Amino acid sequence: xxxxxEELRARIVERLLAELGSGGHWTGELSSSxxxxxxxxxxxxxxxxxxxxxxxxxxxxxxxxxxNDDGGWGDCDG
Numbered sequence: 001x002x003x004x005x006e007e008l009r010a011r012i013v014e015r016l017l018a019e020l021g022s023g024g025h026w027t028g029e030l031s032s033s034x035x036x037x038x039x040x041x042x043x044x045x046x047x048x049x050x051x052x053x054x055x056x057x058x059x060x061x062x063x064x065x066x067x068n069d070d071g072g073w074g075d076c077d078g
Contacts (some may be wrong), residue, residue, distance in 0.1 A: 034073030037062050 021027055022029060041059035044052035 033075065034063060034066060035075065 019026055037059050041056050044056050049056060
């Protein structure tokens with residue numbers, strides 16, 4: 001069973017690396033959901049909160065503006 005997990009991991013890494021752009025990073029978009037926004041804010045803060053402060057602030061503002069009446073966010077915007 002362990003060999004199957006290692007094989008799966010190797011295939012996933014290979015597919016991810018195949019999508020890596022020439023600049024050394026992946027491109028794309030996250031969905032406009034509370035979860036995606038929170039993950040992006042956390043990732044930017046973990047990497048370099050000073051450098052990414054404007055984006056972190058924008059993400060936190062978006063979360064504040066999209067909170068549901070019950071105080072939560074649900075899985076998606078709306």
